[in-house]
Amino acid sequence: MTEIVDQMDVPQHCRITFSTYHEEQLQKQGNADYFITSGDKIRFFFEKGVFDDKGEFIVPKQQSLNKVGHALHAYEPFFKKVTHSPKVQGISMKLGLISPVILQSMYIFKQPGIGGEVTPHQDATFLYTEPLGRVTGMWIALEDATVNNGCLWFIPGSQHSGISRRMVRTPEGTFPLTDFTGREKVYDDEKFIAAPVKKGGVVLIHGEVVHRSAENKSDDSRHVYTFHLMESQDTQWSPDNWLQPTDELPFPSLYTK
Numbered sequence: 528m529t530e531i532v533d534q535m536d537v538p539q540h541c542r543i544t545f546s547t548y549h550e551e552q553l554q555k556q557g558n559a560d561y562f563i564t565s566g567d568k569i570r571f572f573f574e575k576g577v578f579d580d581k582g583e584f585i586v587p588k589q590q591s592l593n594k595v596g597h598a599l600h601a602y603e604p605f606f607k608k609v610t611h612s613p614k615v616q617g618i619s620m621k622l623g624l625i626s627p628v629i630l631q632s633m634y635i636f637k638q639p640g641i642g643g644e645v646t647p648h649q650d651a652t653f654l655y656t657e658p659l660g661r662v663t664g665m666w667i668a669l670e671d672a673t674v675n676n677g678c679l680w681f682i683p684g685s686q687h688s689g690i691s692r693r694m695v696r697t698p699e700g701t702f703p704l705t706d707f708t709g710r711e712k713v714y715d716d717e718k719f720i721a722a723p724v725k726k727g728g729v730v731l732i733h734g735e736v737v738h739r740s741a742e743n744k745s746d747d748s749r750h751v752y753t754f755h756l757m758e759s760q761d762t763q764w765s766p767d768n769w770l771q772p773t774d775e776l777p778f779p780s781l782y783t784k
């Protein structure tokens with residue numbers, strides 16, 4: 528990842544500062560488009576406030592990113608190898624997955640001092656299937672994840688109550704490109720249980736479990752590689768999801784290659 532970031536080309540619309548309402552709208556459109564077409568690409572997503580008004584980095588470039596996504600598993604040889612590794616395939620088999628496909632992958636940095644929070648959510652909000660219960664996240668800690676640097680927190684048992692919110696594509700040609708239907712429930716903070724893990728640990732995330740991570744105010748980064756699998760047998764991937772398989776990249780099978 529260090530090499531990828533060293534070679535990173537920062538997209539212009541991430542750098543621009545806007546002086547007019549029109550420019551601001553253009554930037555929003557650019558960002559939304561950059562996100563929604565990132566499913567079959569390796570793209571960079573930045574923390575807030577890392578560029579000055581000339582578009583130059585205020586922080587070291589290696590510490591500017593929130594995440595890289597969403598197709599490392601397909602286009603970056605090392606991440607591809609890890610994703611299809613016998614260990615990962617073995618876990619998937621133990622989970623009883625018959626024809627798992629890889630939906631998306633992300634490298635999340637949770638930078639020291641500025642790593643943003645991930646608000647409470649269920650992954651099925653973004654990766655909706657019918658029936659539910661077909662999506663699993665595999666979250667691999669590349670560094671120790673602690674309560675200080677932004678480990679995951681879960682509400683035990685919350686995977687049993689369905690989902691309350693969905694992110695859906697809006698009709699072609701309209702803006703914004705995505706919208707939410709339903710609402711995230713307000714969760715009692717007390718219900719969340721921290722899930723700190725050591726470097727090298729893997730956390731399996733049920734597609735409907737409510738989880739979150741806090742901002743990172745510590746001096747330690749919390750790098751993870753995370754990807755989502757879907758049992759494709761007898762499952763319908765929603766055409767309303769932001770993420771869609773493309774001609775370029777149909778969802779690859781976990782057990783081949």
Ligand SMILES: O=C(O)CCC(=O)C(=O)O
Nearest residue numbers: 635645650664666740753
């Ligand atoms: O790493 C995080 O902070 C959040 C990750 C997450 O929500 C996921 O992998 O589904």
Ligand SMILES: [Fe+2]
Nearest residue numbers: 648649650738
């Ligand atoms: Fe998540």
